[in-house]
Amino acid sequence: MKFLDQAKVFIRSGDGGAGAVSFRREKFIEMGGPDGGDGGKGGSIWVEAVDGLNTLIDYRYQQHFKAATGGHGMGRLRAGANAKDIVLKVPAGTQIFEEDNETLIADLPKMGNRVCLAGGGNGGFGNAYFKSATNRAPRHANPGLPGVERWIWLRLKLIADAGLVGLPNAGKSTLLAAVSAAKPKIADYPFTTLNPQLGVVRTAGASFVLADIPGLIEGAHEGHGLGTRFLGHVERCAVLLHLIDITSEDPAASYRTIRNELKAYGGGLAAKPEVIAFSKADLLPTDDREEKIAEFKRRLKKTPLVLSAATSENVGLAMRKLLTVIDRTRRNDLGEVEGIAQAEEWRP
Numbered sequence: 001m002k003f004l005d006q007a008k009v010f011i012r013s014g015d016g017g018a019g020a021v022s023f024r025r026e027k028f029i030e031m032g033g034p035d036g037g038d039g040g041k042g043g044s045i046w047v048e049a050v051d052g053l054n055t056l057i058d059y060r061y062q063q064h065f066k067a068a069t070g071g072h073g074m075g076r077l078r079a080g081a082n083a084k085d086i087v088l089k090v091p092a093g094t095q096i097f098e099e100d101n102e103t104l105i106a107d108l109p110k111m112g113n114r115v116c117l118a119g120g121g122n123g124g125f126g127n128a129y130f131k132s133a134t135n136r137a138p139r140h141a142n143p144g145l146p147g148v149e150r151w152i153w154l155r156l157k158l159i160a161d162a163g164l165v166g167l168p169n170a171g172k173s174t175l176l177a178a179v180s181a182a183k184p185k186i187a188d189y190p191f192t193t194l195n196p197q198l199g200v201v202r203t204a205g206a207s208f209v210l211a212d213i214p215g216l217i218e219g220a221h222e223g224h225g226l227g228t229r230f231l232g233h234v235e236r237c238a239v240l241l242h243l244i245d246i247t248s249e250d251p252a253a254s255y256r257t258i259r260n261e262l263k264a265y266g267g268g269l270a271a272k273p274e275v276i277a278f279s280k281a282d283l284l285p286t287d288d289r290e291e292k293i294a295e296f297k298r299r300l301k302k303t304p305l306v307l308s309a310a311t312s313e314n315v316g317l318a319m320r321k322l323l324t325v326i327d328r329t330r331r332n333d334l335g336e337v338e339g340i341a342q343a344e345e346w347r348p
Contacts, residue, residue, distance in 0.1 A: 003195040005156040005233070007059035008099075014042025014067035014083045016121035016144025019129070022075030023137070034131050036073055039123030039144045040080035043067025046087045047106070047154075048114035053091040054198070056154055067118075070144055073126040080123055087114075093159040093236065099151040109159065109236070117152065121145035155232070158196055160211035162322045163234030165262070166243035167254050168215030168225070171279035171309055173197070175243065176212045178309040179319055184212060191215060191226065196233045203319040208326050211237065218257045221264035228265045238329035239273045239322055244304065246278035246292055252299045273325050275305065277318055282308040 017039025024032035045067060065088065071080030096105040096117065106115040124142030131138060164172040168190035176182050180199025185192050197212045213233055217225040234240065242258060244251045255276065263270040278296075281289060289306060297303055305321070307314040 003055050004057045004060055005055070005158075005196075005230075007056045007154045008063065008151060009059050009088070009154065010064045010149070010151050011045040011086075011088075011118050012066045012149035013044050013118035013120045013147035015069045015147050016040070016042050016123040017070035017072040017080035018143045019124035019126035019141030020073035020075060020078075021127045021139060021141045024076075033136065034127040034138055035075055035077050036126030036128050036141055037075070037078040037080065038126050038129065039073045039142075040070030040082040041123050042070045042120030042144065042147050043083035044085045044116055044120040045118040046085055046114055046116050047094075047096060047108065048087050048089055049092040049094060049108035049111050050089045051092075051111050053089065054158070056090065056094070056156055058089075059154060067120060067147065069147075070120065070123045072144075073123070073141070077126075077128055079126075082123075083120060085120070088154075090154060091156055093157045095155045095157060097153040097155060099153070101153045101155075105152065118148040118150065121147045157235055158198060158211055158233040159209065160198060160234065160237050161208035161326045162201075162210050162239050162241060163237040164210065164212045164241050164243060165234065165258055166215060166279075167245065167248075167258065168192075168217065170215065170243040170245045170254075172212045172215070172243050175279065175307075175309040175315070176210060178312065178315060179203075180210060182212075194226070196230055201319055201322075203316060203323055206323055206327075208323055210241075210322075216258055216261045218261070220261045228261065231262075231265050231267070231269060235267045235269065237272065239275065239325040240269070241318065241322060242274050242276045243279045244276065246280055246289065246306070247283050251278065251292055251296050251304075255296075255300065255302075273329075275318060275321050275325070276302055277305040277307050277314075279307060279309065281306045281313055282311045 020036035022036040024035045068083035070083045092111045122145045124144045127138045127141045173184040176199045179201045182199030184197040193214045213230040214226045
C-alpha cells in the first residue's frame with residue numbers, strides 16, 4: 001500500500017427537497033384543501049476516524065464527494081425522504097484544513113472522532129404548512145435550502161509515542177527493524193527511508209509505538225533534501241530519540257544540525273524531551289568511542305547513550321528510557337484530565 005499523508009478533496013452537501021403545492025381532490029369527500037408535503041433534508045458530509053487505516057491513499061483516486069438532494073414533497077401530506085449522509089473514513093490522527101491549507105477546521109486524534117463539515121440543506125415547506133384561518137388555499141411552497149460546497153485538505157499526522165530523528169544514514173531504520181516487527185528498507189546510502197514507518201516496541205512488560213521518519217539535512221526547513229514535510233508525524237510524540245552516527249567526523253555538528261532544523265520547523269518539537277544516542281557503536285574500537293563521547297560532552301554538556309542495533313548493545317536500555325518518558329507524559333496528561341473533571345463535578 002502506498003503512503004499518502006495529504007490529500008485535497010471537494011465536498012458538497014445535498015440540497016433540501018422542495019415542498020409540494022397540492023390540493024385534496026377526492027370524489028364524495030367534501031371540504032378539500034391544501035395537502036402538499038414538506039421536502040426532505042439533503043445529505044450531509046461527515047469525516048470520521050476509523051480503525052484499520054494508516055494512509056489517505058483512498059483520496060488520491062476520488063477527490064469529489066457530493067451528497068444527494070432530499071426528496072421532494074408530494075400530495076396527501078407525503079414528505080420527501082431525507083438523503084443519505086456521506087462519511088469520509090480517515091485514519092486516527094487526521095487533521096482537516098480549509099482550502100488555504102493553514103486554517104484548521106478539526107483534529108481527529110482518536111478512533112471514533114467525527115465531525116460534520118457540510119450540513120445538508122433543510123427541505124422546503126409544502127403548501128399545507130401555510131394554511132391558516134385567513135389563507136385557506138395557499139398556492140405556494142418553499143424550495144429546499146441549498147447545500148454547502150467547499151474544498152478541504154486532509155493531513156495525516158501519525159499517532160506514535162516516540163519518534164526517531166537524525167541525519168540520513170544515522171541507523172534509524174536499522175534500529176526500528178531491530179526493536180520491532182517493522183520491515184523498513186535498509187541500505188548503505190542516504191535517504192533510504194522515503195516515507196514514515198511505524199513499529200511496536202515491547203519492553204519491560206509494556207509496549208509503545210516508535211515512528212521513523214526520513215532523515216533531515218541542513219537546510220531542510222528551506223526544502224533541501226526531503227524537507228521537513230514528514231516532521232508533522234512526530235509532533236504528537238512524547239519523546240524523541242535523536243540518533244547520531246558515531247563514525248561521522250563531527251557528531252556534535254550533526255546534533256546541532258538536527259536541533260536547528262527542529263527549531264526552524266516549530267510545532268513544539270524543539271521543546272520535546274529527547275534521548276541522545278550514538279549509533280553504529282560496533283564500527284569503532286573502544287578508544288575511539290571514548291574519545292568521541294568525551295568531545296561531545298565537552299562541547300555540548302550532554303552525555304549520549306552508545307548503542308548498536310547490529311549487536312543489540314544498549315538497545316534495550318534506550319527503549320526503557322523512552323518508555324519511562326512516555327509513561328511520565330501519559331500520567332501527567334491523565335492527571336490534568338482528571339483534575340479538570342473533578343473541578344467540573346465539584347459543587348459548593
